[in-house]
Amino acid sequence: MPKYADYIKRIEIDSLWSGKKHIVWxxxxxxxxxxGMNGVGKSTILNKVVKGLIAGGEFPSHMLKGxxxxxxxxxxKWIRYDMIRSLDSNLQQTLAEGEGFLRQALSALAGVGGGSLLDIQLYNLQRKYLDYQVNIGNRIIEKLQTGDTEAAQQLSQKKTRxxxxxxxxxxxxxxxxxRTENELRFTQIGEVLLPYQLSSGEKQILIILLTVLVEDNQxxxxxxxxxxxxxxxxxxxxxxxxCLELNPNVQIILTTHSPAIVMNGWVDSVTEVSDITV
Known part of the structure; x- marks a missing residue:
């Protein structure tokens, strides 16, 4: 069995760009x-780490030089991870999934009026959500067969939440x-909506929450x-x-310009790029 990391303790980058800015976080x-302000390297730090992880292989041999x-x-030897990008940089992530997946997604979405980068992410997550439900269902059946009804109920609570x-x-x-269907569907004033018919903001929050949920507490x-x-x-x-409620075992590493992100007690979790630049 591959041995996965629980979390990352430290990120060190020898040079953020052009041989300048040594990062220790x-x-x-x-x-x-x-x-930090635009242009100081927030996204560059995340991109350098994630680009190595996307390359695959045993950790740390596949990380970018430096x-x-x-x-x-x-x-x-392995790091289990997900990446949520802002709307203007989603194309890079989508292409990293592979051209075959992209063609498959666009073909499926053409019949339901979708096709944006957010829709492609939702299409991928829809499949993971179905797998997640199958896995939860199998574990519930196992618990019920042993008479452990309390454990079976606990297994279903996360999806309900x-x-x-x-x-x-x-x-x-x-x-x-x-809630009577396994695929993502919504009602609004008696009309059935597919996730691809939601607003951009609704799609974005749904993508984030689904991404966390389908990791199944890992x-x-x-x-x-x-x-x-x-x-x-x-x-x-x-x-x-x-995010923490849906998976208490997640480690969140994010960049932001928004003060609202930290307003619910996360001010002490904020780091300025200048604070980790040596």
């Missing part, structure tokens, strides 16, 4: 928020998740580059808390 187990990660446990959260976030527009790292794009103020305030 000591990370918290759960929440790490990188702040990028070093310390992880817990120290002898872990996810549905409750989405309904709460979408309440102002009258949208609710249809320890992993969630990188987010300016996730507040398209999210209104109240959703920005709740974002970090909701």
């Amino acid at each position: 000591e990370l918290n187990r759960h929440v790490n928020i990188l702040s 990028v070093h990660l310390d992880v817990e446990p120290e002898d872990a 996810f549905q409750d959260i989405v309904d709460d976030l979408f309440r102002d527009t009258g949208k609710k998740m249809i 320890p992993y790292v969630l990188f987010m580059d300016e996730p507040e794009v398209s999210l209104h103020l109240e959703w920005q305030k709740r974002l970090v808390d909701l």
Whole structure:
């Protein structure tokens, strides 16, 4: 079995660009928020780390030259991670998925009126959501067969909580998740909506929450580059808390320009780029 890291303890980058700016960032187990003016290197730091992880292979041999990660446990050979990018940089992530996946997604979305970069992400997550439900269902059956009804009920609680959260976030527009179907569907004033018919902000928050949910409580790292794009103020305030609620084992590493992201008690988790530049 491959040994996965629980979280990243430190990011070190020999030179952020053109041989300048040595970065040393000591990370918290759960929440790490990188702040700073445009152009100081917030997104570059995340991109250098994630580009190596996308390349695949055992850690740390596949990391970019000059990028070093310390992880817990120290002898872990793999890092389980996800990356949420802001809207203007999603194309890079989509292309990294592979041209075959992109063609498949666009072909499927053509029949339902989708095709944006957000829609492609939702299409991919829709498949992961179905797999997640199958895995949860199998574990529930196993518990019921042994007579452990309490454990079976606990297994179903996370999905129900996810549905409750989405309904709460979408309440102002009258949208609710249809809970009798395994695929993502919504109702609004009697009309059935596909996720591709949601607004950009609704798609963005749904993508983030689904990404966290389908990791199924596993320890992993969630990188987010300016996730507040398209999210209104109240959703920005709740974002970090909701991610931790859906998976308490996640480590969040994000960049942001939004003060609202830290307003629910995360000010102490903020690091300025200048503070980690040697």
